[in-house]
Amino acid sequence: MEKEILTLVTFFPLVGVVLLTILPRDRHDSIKGFALIISFVTFLFSTWLYYMFDPLGNGMQMEVNIPWITSLGISYHMGVDGISLLLIMLTTILTFLSILASWNSIKTGVKGYYISMLLLETGMIGVFCALDLFMFYVFWEVMLVPMYFIIGLWGGPRKIYAAIKFVLFTMFGSLLMLVGIIYILFEYQKYSGVFSFDMLKIIGELPLSYQAQLWLFGAFALAFAIKVPLFPFHTWLPDAHVQAPTAGSVILAGVLLKMGTYGFIRICLPLFPDATITYLPYICILSLIAIIYGALVAMVQRDVKSLVAFSSVSHMGFVMLGMFALNTQGIQGSIIQMINHGISTGGLFLLVGMLYERRHTRLIEDFGGIARVMPAYAAFFMIITLSSIGLPFTNGFVGEFLILLGAFHKNNVYGIIGATGVVFAACYMLWMYQRVFFGKVTNDENKKLLDLSWREKVILVPLVLLVFWIGVYPKPLFEILKPSVNLVVEQMERAEAVRLDDDYRVEEKLTTVEVGNNELSFDTEEQSDE
Amino acid sequence: MITLSAYVIVAIVLFGIGTIGVLISRNLIILFMSVELMLNAANLTLIAFSRAMNVLDGHVFVFLVLTIAAAEAAVGLAMVITLFRNRETINIDRYDLLKW
Amino acid sequence: MSDYLFLIPLFPLIGFITNGLLIGRLPKPVISFVGCSTVFLSFALSVMVFFELKAMPAGLRVIEQVLFTWIPSGSFHVNIGLLLDPLSAVMILVVSGVGFLIHVYSVGYMHNDPGYGRYFTYLNLFTFAMLTLVLADNFLLMFVGWEGVGLCSYLLIGFWFEKKSASDAGKKAFIVNRIGDFGFLLGMFLVFWTVGSLDFLTVSEKAPEVFTYGGALITTTCILLFVGAVGKSAQIPLYVWLPDAMEGPTPVSALIHAATMVTAGVYMVARTNALFILTPDALLVVAIIGVVTAFFAATIGLAQNDIKRVLAYSTVSQLGYMFLACGVASFAAGIFHLMTHAFFKALLFLGAGSVIHAMSDEQDMRNMGGLKKYLPITFSTMFIATLAIAGIPPLSGFFSKDEILWKSFSSDFGHPLFWILGFVTAGLTAFYMFRLVFMTFYGKERMDDKTRTHIHESPKTMTIPLIILAVFSVIGGFVGIPHIFGVTNQFEHWLEPVMATSAGAAESHVLAAGGGDTGMEWTLMLLSVVLVAVSIYFAHLLYKKRTELATSLRERFSGLHRTLLNKYYVDEFYGAVVVRPVVYLSLFLWKVFDVVVIDGFLNGLASRYHEVSEFLRFGQTGRVRTYATVFIFGVVLVVAYMLMD
Numbered sequence A: 001m002e003k004e005i006l007t008l009v010t011f012f013p014l015v016g017v018v019l020l021t022i023l024p025r026d027r028h029d030s031i032k033g034f035a036l037i038i039s040f041v042t043f044l045f046s047t048w049l050y051y052m053f054d055p056l057g058n059g060m061q062m063e064v065n066i067p068w069i070t071s072l073g074i075s076y077h078m079g080v081d082g083i084s085l086l087l088i089m090l091t092t093i094l095t096f097l098s099i100l101a102s103w104n105s106i107k108t109g110v111k112g113y114y115i116s117m118l119l120l121e122t123g124m125i126g127v128f129c130a131l132d133l134f135m136f137y138v139f140w141e142v143m144l145v146p147m148y149f150i151i152g153l154w155g156g157p158r159k160i161y162a163a164i165k166f167v168l169f170t171m172f173g174s175l176l177m178l179v180g181i182i183y184i185l186f187e188y189q190k191y192s193g194v195f196s197f198d199m200l201k202i203i204g205e206l207p208l209s210y211q212a213q214l215w216l217f218g219a220f221a222l223a224f225a226i227k228v229p230l231f232p233f234h235t236w237l238p239d240a241h242v243q244a245p246t247a248g249s250v251i252l253a254g255v256l257l258k259m260g261t262y263g264f265i266r267i268c269l270p271l272f273p274d275a276t277i278t279y280l281p282y283i284c285i286l287s288l289i290a291i292i293y294g295a296l297v298a299m300v301q302r303d304v305k306s307l308v309a310f311s312s313v314s315h316m317g318f319v320m321l322g323m324f325a326l327n328t329q330g331i332q333g334s335i336i337q338m339i340n341h342g343i344s345t346g347g348l349f350l351l352v353g354m355l356y357e358r359r360h361t362r363l364i365e366d367f368g369g370i371a372r373v374m375p376a377y378a379a380f381f382m383i384i385t386l387s388s389i390g391l392p393f394t395n396g397f398v399g400e401f402l403i404l405l406g407a408f409h410k411n412n413v414y415g416i417i418g419a420t421g422v423v424f425a426a427c428y429m430l431w432m433y434q435r436v437f438f439g440k441v442t443n444d445e446n447k448k449l450l451d452l453s454w455r456e457k458v459i460l461v462p463l464v465l466l467v468f469w470i471g472v473y474p475k476p477l478f479e480i481l482k483p484s485v486n487l488v489v490e491q492m493e494r495a496e497a498v499r500l501d502d503d504y505r506v507e508e509k510l511t512t513v514e515v516g517n518n519e520l521s522f523d524t525e526e527q528s529d530e
Numbered sequence B: 001m002i003t004l005s006a007y008v009i010v011a012i013v014l015f016g017i018g019t020i021g022v023l024i025s026r027n028l029i030i031l032f033m034s035v036e037l038m039l040n041a042a043n044l045t046l047i048a049f050s051r052a053m054n055v056l057d058g059h060v061f062v063f064l065v066l067t068i069a070a071a072e073a074a075v076g077l078a079m080v081i082t083l084f085r086n087r088e089t090i091n092i093d094r095y096d097l098l099k100w
Numbered sequence C: 001m002s003d004y005l006f007l008i009p010l011f012p013l014i015g016f017i018t019n020g021l022l023i024g025r026l027p028k029p030v031i032s033f034v035g036c037s038t039v040f041l042s043f044a045l046s047v048m049v050f051f052e053l054k055a056m057p058a059g060l061r062v063i064e065q066v067l068f069t070w071i072p073s074g075s076f077h078v079n080i081g082l083l084l085d086p087l088s089a090v091m092i093l094v095v096s097g098v099g100f101l102i103h104v105y106s107v108g109y110m111h112n113d114p115g116y117g118r119y120f121t122y123l124n125l126f127t128f129a130m131l132t133l134v135l136a137d138n139f140l141l142m143f144v145g146w147e148g149v150g151l152c153s154y155l156l157i158g159f160w161f162e163k164k165s166a167s168d169a170g171k172k173a174f175i176v177n178r179i180g181d182f183g184f185l186l187g188m189f190l191v192f193w194t195v196g197s198l199d200f201l202t203v204s205e206k207a208p209e210v211f212t213y214g215g216a217l218i219t220t221t222c223i224l225l226f227v228g229a230v231g232k233s234a235q236i237p238l239y240v241w242l243p244d245a246m247e248g249p250t251p252v253s254a255l256i257h258a259a260t261m262v263t264a265g266v267y268m269v270a271r272t273n274a275l276f277i278l279t280p281d282a283l284l285v286v287a288i289i290g291v292v293t294a295f296f297a298a299t300i301g302l303a304q305n306d307i308k309r310v311l312a313y314s315t316v317s318q319l320g321y322m323f324l325a326c327g328v329a330s331f332a333a334g335i336f337h338l339m340t341h342a343f344f345k346a347l348l349f350l351g352a353g354s355v356i357h358a359m360s361d362e363q364d365m366r367n368m369g370g371l372k373k374y375l376p377i378t379f380s381t382m383f384i385a386t387l388a389i390a391g392i393p394p395l396s397g398f399f400s401k402d403e404i405l406w407k408s409f410s411s412d413f414g415h416p417l418f419w420i421l422g423f424v425t426a427g428l429t430a431f432y433m434f435r436l437v438f439m440t441f442y443g444k445e446r447m448d449d450k451t452r453t454h455i456h457e458s459p460k461t462m463t464i465p466l467i468i469l470a471v472f473s474v475i476g477g478f479v480g481i482p483h484i485f486g487v488t489n490q491f492e493h494w495l496e497p498v499m500a501t502s503a504g505a506a507e508s509h510v511l512a513a514g515g516g517d518t519g520m521e522w523t524l525m526l527l528s529v530v531l532v533a534v535s536i537y538f539a540h541l542l543y544k545k546r547t548e549l550a551t552s553l554r555e556r557f558s559g560l561h562r563t564l565l566n567k568y569y570v571d572e573f574y575g576a577v578v579v580r581p582v583v584y585l586s587l588f589l590w591k592v593f594d595v596v597v598i599d600g601f602l603n604g605l606a607s608r609y610h611e612v613s614e615f616l617r618f619g620q621t622g623r624v625r626t627y628a629t630v631f632i633f634g635v636v637l638v639v640a641y642m643l644m645d
Helices: A005-022 A028-052 A082-101 A110-129 A133-154 A159-192 A199-205 A210-227 A236-243 A246-271 A273-299 A304-323 A328-359 A375-388 A395-410 A412-437 A444-448 A454-472 A475-529 B004-024 B028-053 B057-087 C007-021 C028-055 C086-109 C116-135 C139-157 C164-195 C200-210 C216-232 C241-247 C250-259 C261-271 C280-303 C307-327 C331-358 C376-390 C396-410 C416-441 C449-454 C460-480 C490-516 C518-545 C547-556 C558-565 C567-619 C624-644
Strands: A061-069 A074-080 C063-073 C076-084
Touching: A005 A028, A005 A061, A005 A074, A005 A082, A005 A110, A028 A082, A028 A110, A074 A082, A074 A110, A074 A133, A082 A110, A082 A246, A082 A328, A082 A454, A082 A475, A110 A133, A110 A246, A133 A159, A133 A199, A133 A246, A159 A199, A159 A210, A159 A236, A199 A246, A210 A246, A210 A273, A236 A246, A236 A304, A246 A273, A246 A304, A246 A328, A246 A475, A273 A304, A273 A412, A273 A475, A273 C567, A304 A328, A304 A395, A304 A412, A328 A375, A328 A395, A328 A454, A328 A475, A328 C063, A375 A395, A375 A412, A375 A454, A395 A412, A395 A454, A395 C063, A395 C139, A395 C164, A412 C164, A475 C063, B004 B028, B004 C624, B028 B057, C007 C028, C007 C116, C028 C086, C028 C116, C063 C139, C076 C086, C076 C116, C076 C139, C086 C116, C086 C250, C086 C261, C086 C331, C086 C460, C086 C490, C116 C139, C116 C250, C116 C261, C139 C164, C139 C216, C139 C241, C139 C250, C139 C261, C164 C200, C164 C216, C164 C241, C216 C261, C216 C280, C241 C250, C241 C307, C250 C261, C250 C307, C250 C331, C261 C307, C261 C331, C280 C307, C280 C416, C280 C558, C280 C567, C307 C331, C307 C396, C307 C416, C331 C376, C331 C396, C331 C460, C331 C490, C376 C396, C376 C416, C376 C460, C376 C518, C396 C416, C396 C460, C396 C518, C416 C518, C460 C490, C518 C547, C547 C558, C558 C567
Parallel strands: none
Antiparallel strands: A061 A074, C063 C076
């Protein structure tokens, strides 16, 4: 059973898809019920995975490696390490919660919607498990289709524009990634004589020339940077978020954006270490721009959802900054921050969705004084807001602090500029909070709003518990992450050492020449003495 | 003795007539016949070379082509009739549903 | 008993959770009981651990309790751990003691407020955060409390959130504090990457080895840490949030914005004295900021008419004194003033609250007057506090303020200029405080009749805390009677282990100098007492005896008065220079950069693509013959190309 657990977690939602296709399309309650149960069972499987995972074990665990298309070296190779484990947990939790959150908001095409959600879940978990580049690519693209439908069919007024923009951006990036994958395939064949897409083998064995690394890093990084999204590839995000239905936004922000950062840490860093060192300053600068740019633009948004979307840009900037600090603190912080961002931004989107269901507007100016009418809602919103701005003892702080600590060590300037993001975060979130929740209720329609229902509280309570758990006692997470992160850090340190070594060798040559000259002059002096 | 080049020249001429027929005729039936002409020009070359080189492969091909041509004619004519019933014309310039 | 150290912050946390989860479901007496008793338990425990600490030999007075590992990330390892030493012992006594009194006071003050449960929830959370701040054994946990008190301050300033000005003030407080926190964060980074630990004891121990005395690194570190303190303790240039914070309920102003939270910056500087002592430059910055703020805020205080705002500026000014003390490396004097200030300023605020309560929420002193006979207890306690803050011997404020003034003159890091500014500020303080007293309690009754009929002395829950605080305002200074009275300075002696470890040579040197020049010390002390007396006389003259004189003076110097009344237009300046440009920049980035440049570029790309396609589609005639012609033409070309080879 231990071997099959990954397959089970990944494909169990697909079983649900099959079941749902059999159900008649007008039996909404049973469709919703089924989808909910399936996603919950998937979540249970993932917790089981969590318990079976050995935090002390090095490398990949629960590995499955079955040859699939042998002539091309494609195999069904799955496995998890600490990084992917946490992201899988996040995925299963968020999918469950967002299916629960869609209960009343999706009224048309119910069957197709839940099928899309479950298909999406399989795609997402697959990406995090895949250890074969081909599988990785397949899952990566599989995800795109249901998300396209979720935005394009159940979205807001400009859903078609948003859906197409989302798909075109992502496709553009992933095609370059495909080219990169194929190039690697042939390089590996040249090197070892056989085709293989196996990530671990390629990372472990394939020596890539510096020039090739530069190009390949560019191809992969573009795909991932669009997904993150890194400034200036972020413009699809606000549109997609604003137009998507609540659950779509939650999954999009909570999990899909993590694919980009996950790709960086799983593929770009270990596969192209030398290129990473070269690109590092540029990526850090883009991340810093993203942090500040996202925060500033978020500040002046009129729509709560697009405010949260831009805040995502800022937060993901933090994640990228930490990762490219290339030290333990930075990378661990960045992974923790991926989880945090999923929880807090996911939570914010859920909350905004709840308000939208009641009022059918998200414009900040339509609200005001909500804290008086919906106190429980305001309290939950406050907690998630605080987690989003990184208040200590909430999850956001642990991640942000480590990221900044790491970045500061890499380069003081990165740390200093990054830390201004902390100030801006407080500005835009609190300003929004003030305008929505404080003041007097001026709009009559807001006077009769109902506070949270039981279902909504059930959705929010786990998120709040996670917020405080990660904020107060994150030690288990760090233990899980330790071996995998150490591996990356060691590799990066080696690459940096080689780089320094090269520089040093050049210097050494120069100094030996100088020494030679000195010796020469010394000789001449001696001669003159004689 | 008729030389190989004579056969080939005839085949080229036949092929050319067929091509021109395809390009300039508006009548679907004539177009169809021109296509057959082109096919047969190809058959002629195959036979000619087969004979000149004293191998049987060409013959085999020609039989194959003839069979396919027959099948194609059957299906093609059936389509022409259906088209005519639908559009009441066999002028192919009127079949321009895919025009920009 | 010290094994239960963690219970000190835990009790208020339990109160917070109980009140918070059952909000709206508990009757008021239960809420008040939970709210007050938890803080009282903390206070009782604090007293016990204090005596336990006192029983230990002076050099060994350190109790550390590590609860669990918080963040273990590579070489970075931070615990949730508590540290009790003489310094934090003083702080927990002040925080839980004054905090408890204010909780009790709030029971009466907030009695009719619909948000009663919410109020006590926040107040307990604040006490928890503040106790965490002072008990933390490392920078990061201190930062937890630091941000935690900031959050509570935000929540409590904006407690009446339906008022726009209140929610504005809360937000302003939080954001300005965040700017300070930015410095604190960076300071922490520098400390960690230089020392390799964030533990206070480790840092104090290693600091002299890893930092070079007076080097750029240590100076930067200390100044960054000080930026954090400036934000939290409302010093120039980040003081602007504190006066606005008076929008919160008055007990909150007393607890958070006078007695405890705002002094966190001073506590932090004192806690990290091992670092500050290594850098004369940073100390100079601290001293200058402190003394300038003290003077600057006092001048604004002269012209304010809102009773709470006068007190707010007075707080800013007194905090300036504390930083002045720290800046001249006399951290013990700073903490001493912190403690006495906690007593008398909390008392002043609570008294002001009692006045406001009696006046049906009127805060403008121009509409008060003659309240002495209506509010005898409030008047007498507030009068004691005013005497204390003005520095009349032998009240608490006299000893602590005089200590600071003397140190600013005599310390190695001191300067006569510091003393002069501090001295003038002492006069101003006495003046504006007595102005407050005279305008409020003496003279004509300027309120309208409706308000007058409602004036009543506050209930017992409010007056008893006032009396207790008044007692402490009187006797609080006796723990730190200076050497020249022929006794050892108990307070300084008590804190010596904390300061001595690092301050070492410098501090003992200062002490020696202080002991040597007794005549000078007597002279300066006498001078300041005389100045205070003169200032009180002027206040008496202007605001009690001949009020028309004040009016004519105001008219004579109307420009100056307006500037002071409008707080030197600093808020307007920040608005024009910082806030508005940022908003416009953001709008520009969004509307122009995001929408026009990036999306414009991409959409432009898409429409060019569209245009090209529009042109190319004319190739699709839909005629089979055209397609065939093109096809054959292509075949001919290909064949021709192949033949050419």
